[in-house]
Amino acid sequence: MNFTLLACLFSTLLLISFMLNLYIAQVRLIKRDIEEKALAIDYIVVVNALSYASKKTTNASEFSALFSYAINYSISLLKKNSDYSGELTSTEVYYNTSPGSCSAYAKAIFTHPWGNETIHALLSIKVTTYERYSLPFLRHYEVVLLKVQVKSERPVDLSFKVKNGSIIEIKRYPDQIFLIKALVRRRRPFILIVNDERGIELKVKLDGNN
Amino acid sequence: MKRKGEMYVIDAFLATIIILSVLTIISLSKFSFEQPPFLPPDEELTALLHNLEFLNSVYANDTLSLKVLVESYISSPYNLTIYSLNGDKILSIGEPLEGPAAMAIIPGWNGTLTSVIISLKVRR
Numbered sequence: 001m002n003f004t005l006l007a008c009l010f011s012t013l014l015l016i017s018f019m020l021n022l023y024i025a026q027v028r029l030i031k032r033d034i035e036e037k038a039l040a041i042d043y044i045v046v047v048n049a050l051s052y053a054s055k056k057t058t059n060a061s062e063f064s065a066l067f068s069y070a071i072n073y074s075i076s077l078l079k080k081n082s083d084y085s086g087e088l089t090s091t092e093v094y095y096n097t098s099p100g101s102c103s104a105y106a107k108a109i110f111t112h113p114w115g116n117e118t119i120h121a122l123l124s125i126k127v128t129t130y131e132r133y134s135l136p137f138l139r140h141y142e143v144v145l146l147k148v149q150v151k152s153e154r155p156v157d158l159s160f161k162v163k164n165g166s167i168i169e170i171k172r173y174p175d176q177i178f179l180i181k182a183l184v185r186r187r188r189p190f191i192l193i194v195n196d197e198r199g200i201e202l203k204v205k206l207d208g209n210n
Numbered sequence: 211m212k213r214k215g216e217m218y219v220i221d222a223f224l225a226t227i228i229i230l231s232v233l234t235i236i237s238l239s240k241f242s243f244e245q246p247p248f249l250p251p252d253e254e255l256t257a258l259l260h261n262l263e264f265l266n267s268v269y270a271n272d273t274l275s276l277k278v279l280v281e282s283y284i285s286s287p288y289n290l291t292i293y294s295l296n297g298d299k300i301l302s303i304g305e306p307l308e309g310p311a312a313m314a315i316i317p318g319w320n321g322t323l324t325s326v327i328i329s330l331k332v333r334r
Contacts, residue, residue, distance in 0.1 A: 003218075007225035011232040018236050033252035037314060040259035044316055051321035074317035077325055081295065082315045156262070197262050199320035 031114070039117055042086060042110050045074045046119045050106045051199035053095070054123075058203055063095035067106060086110040086117075100127040102194075102202040103151075123200045124151040125192075130206055132190070141165070141183045144190055146206075150176040156196040163191035163203075250310040251332040254284055258330070259314060268292055268326060269319045277303050286333050293327040300326065307331040 049070035053063045071091065078084035089109040096103050103124035110117045129147035144165070150158060158178075160167055165184030172178055184190050190206040258264045258280065267275040271292075280290055280303065289304040295315075311329045318324055 003221040003225035004228065007228040011228055014232055014236065018239070022239070030249070030252075033256060036256040037252055037259065037312075040256055041314065041316075044259065044265065044319065048318045048321065048323075052318070052323065055321040070318070070323060073323055077295075077317045078315055081325075082313075084315070197266060201321075 035112070035114055038084070038086060038110075038112055039119075041078065041084065042108070042117055042119050043121070045071060045078070046106050046108045047121045047198045047200070048074065050093075050104055050121050050123075051201070053093075054104050054201045055199070058097055060095045060097070063104070064093045067091070067093045071108065085112050087112075089116065097203070097205075099205060099207060100130065101125060102204045104200060104202060120153050121198075121200075122151065122153045123156070123194075123196055123198075123202060125149075125194050125202050125204050126151075127192070127204055127206060130190075132184075134186070138183075140186055142186050143168075144180075144182045144184050146180050146182075146192070148178045148180060148192070148194075148204075150178065150194070152176070152196065156198060158197075159195045161193040161195070163193060164188040165190070248310065250312040251284075251288075251330055252312040254332060255312040255314055255328065255330045257283055259316075259328075265316070265319050268316070268328065269322070269324075271301055273301055273303055276301075280304070280330075284332055288333070289329075289331045291329045293329065295325040295327065297327075304331075307333055309333070 049067045052070040053066035056066050057063050068091065071088065075084075075086065075088055078086075087110065089111045091109075092105075092107040094103070094105045101124075103122070105122045105124070106120070108119050110119065126149045127146050128149050129145070131145040132142050134142050144162075160170060160178070160180060162182045162184060165182050165188075167180060167182045169181040170178055171180075180192070182190075192204045192206070194202045194204070261279065263275065264279050266272075267279060276290065280288060287305055287307060289302065289307045291302040292300040294300055309331055311331045313330075314328045316326050316328060
């Protein structure tokens with residue numbers, strides 16, 4: 001009966017090790033899902049706060065206050081209504097606007113039971129070429145040609161609008177470079193409004209007297 | 211002497227049966243573990259939450275886009291329901307299902323502070 005005893009012993013050890021592995025794998029699976037979901041929610045909270053602020057103001061100090069309001073409101077709402085475990089540890093917000101460029105960036109650090117998670121969100125627009133010229137048969141309008149470089153922390157779809165005019169043609173090149181041709185009212189400032197699919201809106205103002 | 215030899219053979223035979231039975235049980239259990247029926251579909255919901263088009267469709271109440279997006283991630287029968295924070299049903303796609311649901315609260319999207327609850331059930 002020696003072989004049978006050894007087989008029983010070996011089988012017991014095998015079963016114990018299998019049950020332990022099964023338990024560990026299951027815990028890891030649940031833990032990974034919880035972490036990934038919290039990370040997705042963190043990103044949504046940061047991007048939405050950036051979008052909220054960008055739609056309400058173009059003033060840098062107001063932008064920062066609106067961002068803080070939106071992010072704190074979202075987190076308190078999540079904590080009140082769900083088992084969301086994140087604590088906002090720190091935030092950094094930049095909103096820069098100057099003739100020919102505009103950028104909105106936010107960095108937020110969330111503390112979760114498993115560690116810290118850093119979320120970045122960025123949308124930046126820079127007009128690298130700007131040409132404005134008149135056509136003899138268009139008395140009230142001018143043609144504007146501009147090359148725009150867009151930067152974001154992840155690939156996003158963009159839509160462009162023009163204040164005081166309309167876009168005729170948009171050409172897209174690699175590295176998020178766009179060539180835009182627009183008609184704009186004569187001697188009016190040219191304002192390009194860029195929206196990404198996350199809802200972040202940037203306005204780039206260019207001089208009307210080029 | 212002959213009897214002793216027979217005992218060894220029976221012993222070895224029993225030991226082989228025990229080990230083979232345990233190995234069969236383990237391999238069958240491992241196979242069934244790959245699809246745990248009792249866990250909510252958090253993995254699928256998380257993948258959807260990372261998709262910007264999904265979030266835009268939820269906030270636009272675009273059932274057609276939602277259907278296309280969800281079906282590109284999930285091949286089995288599912289039910290996706292969006293509720294407002296006070297529990298009113300906004301929209302539902304898929305078929306009515308019983309079982310555990312993966313839930314997520316979205317505090318706002320596209321610059322709004324309007325919250326929605328997303329509930330996803332998948333038949334394993």
